[in-house]
Amino acid sequence: MYLEHVNLVVSDVEEMLAFYKAAFPHWAIRSEGEGEWYGKPRRWLHFGDTKYYIAISDNGVGENRNLEGHQTGLAHFAYVTDNIDTIIVRLQNAGYQIAKPGADNPFRRNVYFIDPAGFEIEFVQYLSDIPTERNNDL
Known part of the structure; x- marks a missing residue:
């Protein structure tokens, strides 16, 4: 599935x-x-x-939820990439800025952008194939 x-x-x-x-x-x-x-x-x-x-x-109709608030709704969705730097450059060249840098983590790199409708989109590049490392909270 x-x-x-x-x-x-x-x-x-x-x-x-x-x-x-x-x-x-x-x-x-x-x-x-x-x-x-x-x-x-x-x-x-x-x-x-x-x-x-x-x-x-x-x-x-209306605005998307306040991403800094605690309202019920979609917080973000994420895409896995093999090259996060390429995604960042393409989006910045198209005029979009990083909304939040990702956490400093030895097993993944991630970054957040806000799309034009106000949805937060995470892009993540995993640097390990070990699930416990990929999903840790360092």
Whole structure:
């Protein structure tokens, strides 16, 4: 079993695509369309590769949760990479800044960015294949 996708409701699909295209230049729009969600029209698309993707729908209302607060909701989601420096450079070159540096840990490197809809995204590069090292809290 594995996580195939997350579904994000946003106010601007194009802004989201710009961020995720910078992070994942090898991904593409897999499918897209228009529909209705509980009486409200929406545009939707699936952006990813042949195995994983992000579902993005527009017509979202309001602000995302305060990431510094304690409200119920999504804290962040993470992507594993083999080269975190490349991700950082691509996102910074596209105009996105690091929101939080990751913890100083000998077994992993990580960094957090905030996407245009206000979701916190972690990128992590593991430096060990041993689960107890990868997941420690040093």
